[in-house]
Amino acid sequence: MSHFKITRRGLVGAGAVLGGAAATGLPGLAFGAPALGDTLLNVSYDPTRELYKDINGAYAAYWKGKTGKTITINQSHGGSGKQARSVIDGLQADVVTLALAADIDEIAKRAKLLPANWQSRLPNNSTPYTSTVVFLVKKGNPWKIHDWPDLIRPGIQIISPNPKTSGGARWAYLAAYAYGLKHGGDAAARDYITKLYKQAPVLPTGARDATTAFAQRGLGDVLLSWENEAYLTIEEFGPHYDIVYPSQSILAEPPVALLDKNVDRHNTRLLAEGYLNFLYSPQAQDIIGKHHFRPREAKAAAKYAAGFKQIPLVTIDDTFGGWTKAQARHFADGGVFDQIYKPS
């Protein structure tokens, strides 16, 4: 870059590059040729970054052992709602592993990349593991936050992502709402959730943004967090934090699905099916437990049980009538969240 002097030859060269670029045309600029079935794109939500790094390595090794072929698994992470939006807009995911079923429903409904009954195609409602929502507080719990009512005490600032873009935030919202429901019914729940979001100074787009805001930048007094994300934060940032289990929370079921239209276009159905089935294998279930997600498979579940505190967990189906209803009532445009949340 130094001694860059404009010469005529230089300009002719630049012109040639330009002409070349124009001649190549747009389709030619597209990324490589259509994959020949050896590459998968897994579009996932935010706090699974470390999990899928390990799972992908294990699956690639498994596939190599089985077929002798080397495969590549690409990852994209972000807020679950935002990721679903990208897939709808054409992000070429072979599989999606998102935070909640409503986001995959949205892909089925708007982009028709998979059938509406996708959730019945794999065991356990297509959720190879579960998780829940807990509180992450500073070491020693200086504000004595033990349960949901403590969050709306004056002066407490909560950090939680935006339920519009983040899946974890929707689980957290519903967990809070369910607490209100149990202690006074719908009016009380609505009142509680209104007060709760008044204490949220910012709403980051994804779970990881929220965690870095809380742990790295020191914002807020309590993080409404995925259980796995809370354990990871302690591993990453050292023992400056405590996990608080409230008196009750919600059973979060992050589902996985294969996008039929995309895998057929990429010729990756076999690979993608194998990948999703692999998530239920003892090997993957062990990795899942290691990353503080709650495994489905009995042996892995027993092995990691000590790490998870057993508290009463409401379910989306019993308390909210399933994701379709919950999504429409609470998170759609003009829904309860829009009514109660006023950005400050």
Add this chain to the structure above:
Amino acid sequence: MTAVTPAAPISRIRLPGIAPLLVLASVAVMGGLVILPLITVFQSAFAKGLSTYLAALKDPDAQAAIRLTLIVAAIAVPLNAAFGIAAAWCVAKFEFRGKSALITLIDLPFSFSPVVSGLVWVLLFGAQGWFGDYLVEHDIKIIFALPGLVLATILVTLPFVARELIPLMQGQGSDEEAAALTLGASGFTTFWKITLPNIRWALLYGVLLCNARAMGEFGAVSVVSGHIRGQTTTLPLHVEVLYNDYDFVGAFAAASLLASLGLVTLLLKTALEWRHAGDLSAGRKR
């Protein structure tokens, strides 16, 4: 647009004691807002030593991000340079209806948020967009692939070259070109031998700024990227990915490359301003 009449030199305004105060204040602000963060970037990048720093840059995903950033800039910047010359030529040397509308249009990308510059392409070329069905059917990838990143970058950096050239070329007028044409030179020869040499330094200046922005752009490319690691993450997006992975050394190592790019741009820009001030702007002659 740049004012052609030079403002009264500040030294003629008599306000004793104000000048040193202002200097002090601006130095403090620059130190706090520019120098300090810059130091932090390099300090964090080297927090775990040189070998960790180099390893972070040698990581395949980092390499891919660097490569992608260079490719995007290599396509977007020449295109915008060509467009800038054409637009400035058009505006400065000819009179036509709608000229001020064209100038406003060129400036438009400066006035809306980069997010919009990305989103328009999603609305046009996304699977649910205007051309979505056609693109999906023919397996043409624009959004979440290189073409989308290039388009978003072009839109954001569109005004840089044109804005640098228009005032200069307007100031120069078209007398020299007219003379050349009268003497029998062809249009191309006139451009090549008269116009281009007259604007070369300003062109280089505009290209520098355009390139710096093209490589550093975050918002617009973030919208069209899809954030596939090692595939569609440019360097600024790679910084975000690593930061969110808690890989702070890696994030700041990548950020240090962007900071270095900024510093090199600044040096070249200053050198240009210093040596060729007269050629950069007709109104800024020494």
